[in-house]
Amino acid sequence: MLQYTIKRLLLVIPTFFLISLLIFVVLNIAPGRPGATGGAGQGEQQNQEQKESYRIFKEQFNLDKPILINTRFSLTRDEVRRLIEVAYNLDGTALARDRIKAQEALDDYREYLVRHLVELLDDPDPAFQRLVVNQLSVSAQQPFRNDRRGSEERRQRAREENQRIGAENLAVKQMRLDADASPEEIAAMVQAWKDWYTPDKQERYTFTGREKLSILLLDTRFAKYWGNLLYLDFGLSTVDRRPVLPTLLGKIRYSLSLTTIAVLLAYTIAIPIGILSAVRQGTRLDAIVTVILFIMFSLPTFFTGTVLLKLFSEGDPFAIFPTGDFQTMHSDPWTTWQTFKDIVWHLVLPITTYTSVSLAALSRYARTGVIDVIRSDYIRTARAKGLSEPAVILKHAVRNGMIPILTLLGGLLPTVVAGSVVIEVVFNIPGMGQYIYNAIQLRDYNAVMAVLLASSFLALIGILLSDLSYALVDPRISFD
Amino acid sequence: MADLESAVDAPVAADARQEDPSYGEIVWGQFRKRRLAMACLYGLVGLFLLAVYAPVLASNKPFIWQPAGEPVQFPWFISLFDRTFFENQVDLFFNTLLVFGTIIAIPVAVVFVRTRNRLRRPRRAARSRALVAGIGAFLLCFAAVQAFPVQKQKEVFPRIQAQLEAAGTEVRAVYPPLPYSFRDGDIDQIGQPISRAHLLGTDNAGRDVLTRLLFGTRISLTIGVFAVALYITLGTIIGSIAGYYGGRVDALIQRIIEVVICVPSLFLILTVAAFIENRSIFHIMVIIAAVAWTSPARLIRAEFLRLRNLDFVSAARAVGYRERTIIFKEILPNAIAPVLVAATFGVARAILIESTMSFLGLGDITVPSWGQILNTGRTTSDWVLILAPGFAIFVTVSLLNLVGEGFRDALDPKLRK
Amino acid sequence: MALLEVKDLKTWFYTDDGVLRSVDGVSFEIDRGETLGVVGESGCGKSVTAMSILRLIPQPPGRIVGGQILFEGRDLVTLPIKELRKVRGNDISVIFQEPMTSLNPVYTVGDQTMEAILLHQSVDEDEARAIALDMLKRVGIPAAETRIDEYPHQMSGGMKQRVMIAMALSCKPKLLIADEPTTALDVTIQAQILELLQDLQQSEGMGIMLITHDLGVVAETCDRVVVLYAGQVAETADTGALFDHPAHPYTVGLLRSLPDRAPPGSRLYTIEGMVPSPQDFPTGCRFRTRCPHASEACAELPPVHDLGDGHRVWCHHPLSREDARALTAERTEGGWQ
Ligand SMILES: Nc1ncnc2c1ncn2[C@@H]1O[C@H](COP(=O)(O)OP(=O)(O)OP(=O)(O)O)[C@@H](O)[C@H]1O
Numbered sequence A: 001m002l003q004y005t006i007k008r009l010l011l012v013i014p015t016f017f018l019i020s021l022l023i024f025v026v027l028n029i030a031p032g033r034p035g036a037t038g039g040a041g042q043g044e045q046q047n048q049e050q051k052e053s054y055r056i057f058k059e060q061f062n063l064d065k066p067i068l069i070n071t072r073f074s075l076t077r078d079e080v081r082r083l084i085e086v087a088y089n090l091d092g093t094a095l096a097r098d099r100i101k102a103q104e105a106l107d108d109y110r111e112y113l114v115r116h117l118v119e120l121l122d123d124p125d126p127a128f129q130r131l132v133v134n135q136l137s138v139s140a141q142q143p144f145r146n147d148r149r150g151s152e153e154r155r156q157r158a159r160e161e162n163q164r165i166g167a168e169n170l171a172v173k174q175m176r177l178d179a180d181a182s183p184e185e186i187a188a189m190v191q192a193w194k195d196w197y198t199p200d201k202q203e204r205y206t207f208t209g210r211e212k213l214s215i216l217l218l219d220t221r222f223a224k225y226w227g228n229l230l231y232l233d234f235g236l237s238t239v240d241r242r243p244v245l246p247t248l249l250g251k252i253r254y255s256l257s258l259t260t261i262a263v264l265l266a267y268t269i270a271i272p273i274g275i276l277s278a279v280r281q282g283t284r285l286d287a288i289v290t291v292i293l294f295i296m297f298s299l300p301t302f303f304t305g306t307v308l309l310k311l312f313s314e315g316d317p318f319a320i321f322p323t324g325d326f327q328t329m330h331s332d333p334w335t336t337w338q339t340f341k342d343i344v345w346h347l348v349l350p351i352t353t354y355t356s357v358s359l360a361a362l363s364r365y366a367r368t369g370v371i372d373v374i375r376s377d378y379i380r381t382a383r384a385k386g387l388s389e390p391a392v393i394l395k396h397a398v399r400n401g402m403i404p405i406l407t408l409l410g411g412l413l414p415t416v417v418a419g420s421v422v423i424e425v426v427f428n429i430p431g432m433g434q435y436i437y438n439a440i441q442l443r444d445y446n447a448v449m450a451v452l453l454a455s456s457f458l459a460l461i462g463i464l465l466s467d468l469s470y471a472l473v474d475p476r477i478s479f480d
Numbered sequence B: 001m002a003d004l005e006s007a008v009d010a011p012v013a014a015d016a017r018q019e020d021p022s023y024g025e026i027v028w029g030q031f032r033k034r035r036l037a038m039a040c041l042y043g044l045v046g047l048f049l050l051a052v053y054a055p056v057l058a059s060n061k062p063f064i065w066q067p068a069g070e071p072v073q074f075p076w077f078i079s080l081f082d083r084t085f086f087e088n089q090v091d092l093f094f095n096t097l098l099v100f101g102t103i104i105a106i107p108v109a110v111v112f113v114r115t116r117n118r119l120r121r122p123r124r125a126a127r128s129r130a131l132v133a134g135i136g137a138f139l140l141c142f143a144a145v146q147a148f149p150v151q152k153q154k155e156v157f158p159r160i161q162a163q164l165e166a167a168g169t170e171v172r173a174v175y176p177p178l179p180y181s182f183r184d185g186d187i188d189q190i191g192q193p194i195s196r197a198h199l200l201g202t203d204n205a206g207r208d209v210l211t212r213l214l215f216g217t218r219i220s221l222t223i224g225v226f227a228v229a230l231y232i233t234l235g236t237i238i239g240s241i242a243g244y245y246g247g248r249v250d251a252l253i254q255r256i257i258e259v260v261i262c263v264p265s266l267f268l269i270l271t272v273a274a275f276i277e278n279r280s281i282f283h284i285m286v287i288i289a290a291v292a293w294t295s296p297a298r299l300i301r302a303e304f305l306r307l308r309n310l311d312f313v314s315a316a317r318a319v320g321y322r323e324r325t326i327i328f329k330e331i332l333p334n335a336i337a338p339v340l341v342a343a344t345f346g347v348a349r350a351i352l353i354e355s356t357m358s359f360l361g362l363g364d365i366t367v368p369s370w371g372q373i374l375n376t377g378r379t380t381s382d383w384v385l386i387l388a389p390g391f392a393i394f395v396t397v398s399l400l401n402l403v404g405e406g407f408r409d410a411l412d413p414k415l416r417k
Numbered sequence C: 001m002a003l004l005e006v007k008d009l010k011t012w013f014y015t016d017d018g019v020l021r022s023v024d025g026v027s028f029e030i031d032r033g034e035t036l037g038v039v040g041e042s043g044c045g046k047s048v049t050a051m052s053i054l055r056l057i058p059q060p061p062g063r064i065v066g067g068q069i070l071f072e073g074r075d076l077v078t079l080p081i082k083e084l085r086k087v088r089g090n091d092i093s094v095i096f097q098e099p100m101t102s103l104n105p106v107y108t109v110g111d112q113t114m115e116a117i118l119l120h121q122s123v124d125e126d127e128a129r130a131i132a133l134d135m136l137k138r139v140g141i142p143a144a145e146t147r148i149d150e151y152p153h154q155m156s157g158g159m160k161q162r163v164m165i166a167m168a169l170s171c172k173p174k175l176l177i178a179d180e181p182t183t184a185l186d187v188t189i190q191a192q193i194l195e196l197l198q199d200l201q202q203s204e205g206m207g208i209m210l211i212t213h214d215l216g217v218v219a220e221t222c223d224r225v226v227v228l229y230a231g232q233v234a235e236t237a238d239t240g241a242l243f244d245h246p247a248h249p250y251t252v253g254l255l256r257s258l259p260d261r262a263p264p265g266s267r268l269y270t271i272e273g274m275v276p277s278p279q280d281f282p283t284g285c286r287f288r289t290r291c292p293h294a295s296e297a298c299a300e301l302p303p304v305h306d307l308g309d310g311h312r313v314w315c316h317h318p319l320s321r322e323d324a325r326a327l328t329a330e331r332t333e334g335g336w337q
């Protein structure tokens, strides 16, 4: 058993890796780029500052990197030349769409361009030279080091390094030419760049085989993301530019308190109902219970929620409960009891909604579980021993009949922690569900990614727990 | 030994075997005994007919239009294939059904009625031939509709009529019982309560709620059926591959399935939907299918693994029948039954998912989806807009679930009394 | 007074396809210390009869619609369920036909054996366990000390059957209903079990109702035999008398189809046709559709003939002693038709 558990736990790692890969790819290839709040560059006319800030934005979220594999080291000089020609429409035939694409590529390729750009400086056409110079002053800027984690000492070092990079970048940024630069100015700047391209820079911008390999796999969005993930760093929210994880953890308590109560409630109500209607199978009681459960089962959550909200809190006809949120804003200090009462008062309707929806499914499970068992031979054996009917049901039928429904509990883990989008949106509860809903709409890429990953991980753990609990309650299943 | 003999005989005896009721007929016979499930099936058929004939009931194009002194026009009929009026493919599809489907259905129905008393074998052949021909003809018609798009100018007939009559011109016009468009609202009619003109009032854009509900049926049914058809096909293919080849292929597919089922499906669906610009209901169907294919795949795989070890397969193999033939002629038909039950429930689930998406504002905003109407009801706090679509969803989902249960019970030999 | 007296028992099943009269007027009795064999083809209502005695028929669809089951003078059919529970497992125990599924998979065999002991005897857990262990040993479970803590799925079919037997015997019942207790067992174990049953019977004076297909077992162990056909008693007699001169054509058919009565190389005799299913039992004598002696008269209900010494037969044309002896002894030669 222990061995099996360990084996399964180890299997969680590759599976989770594959899950993250899947989610990552799906999110990244979904049309409409995540985080694309500003437009891509439209030639030179576009506001330089806007362009710059979009570029920094992309850099910050690694959006300038390819998704899974990076072959940018194999760019050739001619390709680079072509990109510049298209981006600036030098031959006057490029389509707007292609121009935008080429411009974006130039923005994204950064250090992989430098080597080729330096070579292209030798172009006889000063106009082209000017474009190359300006591209260089962008591409030669180095990315900053991430200084958000690690020991204080490390961060200190990263900060110093970033200061140096900042200074270098500032210098590089100024080595550019205006549209009306004279040929002499251009020639001077070209020379300045050639001087800048010292041997140590040459080394920096040419790649050995080993480096190529590591670039191929590691200088990608996915690798960078995982690199951060290893430190439990889910990145920054593109909306509030704050780390995602603390925000997320702050949301959990809302979802958790709502759903745990609801799930517990649902189980405590559903199991007796299910058993009762199974034992009384075919009677009128069973028929009534079945019909009611069926109706509850077919009602969509958002409908139940909306109706309850309107009935009992929007004053149509009753205004008993608050119209949403988790607790009341108040300035005077409250006792724990007051706070507790307030929260409970807020949660009555959402919990009712959640419970009613899961209750139906659960009791139907419980009922079929018990019915399957109640006809079996060993129940007859138990009766033949002279056990009373309650003893037969509770000791012999329920334990077997409840195995499937108990193991469902594991599968509920992600919902319990991540909450329910619909209920949290309808009742305006600031939990995880609402968080991801808002993040989705604002295309807060890292936040969405974090929620998806977290709940997939919980699902994995939930499945594992299900299987293990199955083995615990059902001796027929052994993993040795 | 006896098993082996009969198994070997089986393909040879195929002709003789057809005299017996087929598996499908047995299941159908069992299903027919369940009165509730049968009633629900009729209910579903009714719902489908409502969806098909929705424009007959509700449209702001008059069947007949004749201002005094002008020739008679038939704007309603022309509007059926008008891309500016019915801009959505779903509507075009249903309208094709409405016009050509009705025409084609008549001869097919005649074949079915006339073969009712024949012996089994010729009846079955004739019926399937008629069905295939009918479906083929319909697809041809739909292709033709696609190939020759009609585009008309936008004309609001009731308003023109009012203007003409104000100017003193008599107009002869016959409208459907609900003379409203499901898409274009009347700004003078915003938020009307229930009245004789608007049986369920109007919404915040002045559109007749009943009309929108009616056309919403089309959306829900399309989403449900097509999304499920898509993922069942996908899942069946993947599941059969896994179950058929076994071994390493199976292990790989199992891994993939494991990964996909861990991903929170609603979150993923909502996310992808939100990231798509100008999403249409086709996107939504594809997204639903992309996360839901795992369950039919697992069902089919399990059935394959169970069935491939049964005697008749090994016997047929021993005699030298090609394994592929065995698998797809013998195993797949046996394995498909539980999948079809799951499909019925799947349609209900897909409809729920779509309405949830629309409710959250992440559906196709150009179509009158029930979830979207309900969301309008929530934001405008209008009881009718909450209850009416809620009831529509509830009824559709209940019908589907009950039919699904009926099928499941009909398939389950344990329950056959 | 007999230990158990079943009078005109009728257990019918109310299904969608109509009423199945699976047991339709069965009467027999069992004395203390007596073994009654119940034989008949598959589906003739043996198990339903047995199950009816403790009212263990699944209900719905089944129901005891008539008759009496007198156990020590009390009618179990009308006994309040509370009283009946004190009889179940204590005074009357059942060994079920299906050993594979008759044990609860989630409890150890020890737990399940102790359950009845704890319920009916005033003992504590340790004592109950000791009794259970002793019982398991007596039914021949090897290494019973460790096996007692195993789960049913860890045991073979024969082993499970022995656990079932131990369970049934653990409270020293006055009557044991054994529904094909030895079918799952190999021959040596079978003999051991039957011996064990006989031992217990002698020491405790237990009555046994032994349902079986195996007429050999009947001949060895039973004092008297009831032959069931299609839910009704065809014939009942002392074992010796029944094997010597059966009077019902059905019994004759059963005996003639015994392998040890046929010479090597000859084809076994079989009764033509199959037991009709309960919804199409014929009127009158239910055996007449397969009976070689059937006549017009058989469409009427058969009369009972008392042949003395408790030998009774329900038939219009009971065979005479001589005919019966001749028929059952006849070599079924040249039976290759
Ligand atoms: N739960 C039930 N529901 C409906 N009919 C039943 C049920 N149990 C038994 N029967 C009917 O009662 C008849 C007798 O069954 P029973 O189990 O007593 O046969 P049997 O003599 O024990 O056969 P076998 O030797 O195979 O055990 C069967 O034909 C069956 O149709």
Ligand SMILES: [Mg+2]
Pocket: C046, C047, C048, C097, C179
């Ligand atoms: Mg039996």
